[in-house]
Amino acid sequence: MALSQSQMKRLTAVHGWSGTLLGLLLYVVVVTGTVAVFAEEIAVWSAGGMKTGEPLAVPLDRKVREIADLQAKGYLDRIAVFHDARGDLLIYPHTRVRHPESGELSPLGTLYRLDARTGERLSWHQGFLFDHPEWFKTSALEAFLVELHVRLHLPEPWGLIVTGILGLLVMFAGISGVLMHRHLFRDLFIAERPGRRLVSTRDRHVLAASWALPFSFLLGFTGSYFSFAGTVFFPLLADVAFGGNDEAMVQTLFAPPAGSDPTPAPLTDLDAVLIDAADRAGAPVTFIFIDRYGRSDALITLNHGPAPHRLGFQRSLYDGATGAFLGFKPNVGRQPSSGATLRGLMTPLHFGNFAGMASKVVWAGLGIALAFVTISGMQLWLRRREADLLWRRFGRAIIATAYGLPLAMLMSSYGYFVSRSWSDPFWWTPVSFVAGVLGSIVLGWVSDAWRLRRLFRVCLAIGCLLLPVARMASGGTAWAPALIEGQGTLLSVDLFLLLLGCGLWLWSRRPESDRGGDTANSSVLATGANE
């Protein structure tokens, strides 16, 4: 599609201005998303406990039955059985009632935490589950980082709307970039040209954007779907197709088949169901729901991890009274459909968790490429306006954000580790992050550009190198017991942080003559330094 000169000019202006206005926010979402790919590992690493074996492995039947027998009948509408990052077993018998504050239907019951091996009851809490994330989330750090990526910690529903718009921006930038850059395939192997010229800055932006193009579109699309699903799509669908009845829509699209026989009947052997389900799905069970416990129409729903060579996650259904396999439940509705298949693909394609750690590493690489595209795009825009004092100051803001965000994330980790032994980490983790952000802003304000980058790199290096020490000093598992117990995640994350810290330290020690290599618009930033 050939564009006229004026069309090209307008498209360049929209591409550049949209990227410049929302680029820093987009960078925050992309970087936190890159880290959130490893949310499970961060939770295990920071929780400080020892995960021994699979918590949802057999024998499980007796543990669930003992808890269910303690409950009043009204709280046995549904029993959720899952585990946390520490490897403890969580059992939550509950019913759904209107929340007094929100007016929405919300789960109310008693959450039991059990030792997964012995079945010993460790603690219990009664109330609305989603009012107290600390009951079922063991790591405030993981919860904070994921929430920052998903909602930017903005109030409902604005956080999701903002991240949804940023997802759309990624898609728009990809499409407009392809239209603007006509030699996409011809320039696919053009590295940054030497000389730190404008064309060099352009080279590095175009190269990263070209290689990341298919996945930036994919990640932008799936991300905006997740953001807009709850805030726009489903409320609209409820209005259009269900006369505004949200509950009817949820029952039709997502809920398991409704019960029809309240006759009392004992639950089937849960262990036999678990073994059969794992065998049929070819993947371990990750979450269990038991609906209508103790009735003839009881239903067991089991979520599975990814099966080998498969993209979508599966959900198997069993008759709770007889233990008969009822089939795999589609992602949407009760009959297989292309819509259900597409929706089932959203999660693995956005999270990159379909092939274990290997696919997560690749997804993190794609996240790094997207973050690089965002920053290099803003640098290119800035390079063309280097004569203006205001834009030079914006250049300083780019450096402060690019380095300040990882620094603030490290600060939140320290806040979490330091506070977990004596105070509420769910409060101190975000507070430490804000302290890191404020510190980065102050650094960006007072220091010149070159010293600023060097200072940030040194701070990041020290922060990474000392974080494993802080983890162990605050009661986390030391390396020797972790090695004996086969705690691969703990050791891997610690080792990665140490290597990253060494790399950052070496980067900060690079001689002055190499300074042009790290950021494209060093001349802009250097002049900005001397204002």
Next chain:
Amino acid sequence: MTTALAIAVGLLALVLLAHRDPKRRRIFSLAKIPVRRTGWLLGVLFLPGLALLALGNPAGFVFWLGSLSVCGWGIAALSPSAVARNWLRLRSVLTSGRSMLRKRFVNTLPAWRGQTRLLERIAACEERIAVLEAELTTPRPSLNDKVSAHPKG
């Protein structure tokens, strides 16, 4: 295993495509190589991915595509001079390591350092020459242009 093999074949194809890319060679002042058809290389690049799909391994296909995107960026982002510099460094490290072993840990570190420094200086000189060449190739208004642009009278 099939996915790993598909990725390895794809990476090899990407390296060869980058090495033969005519625009990349022209920009970085590399010697021209005879023009050959690269269609078969594109076949080598894409066929393993399509084979994964045909074998009913959609997860492998997406993983293959993601891996090639990330690694392709890494391969293309390394300029030929950076590749040469890193190769020289690696070779010097390997050579030094071998000679160190041969001399049974005789103190060869200062010599190795000197060699590395020398190689770094050569690489820096090469980079500077590339910059100057790029400046020379940039068209500038010549004296004749100015004369011809001047109104006659």
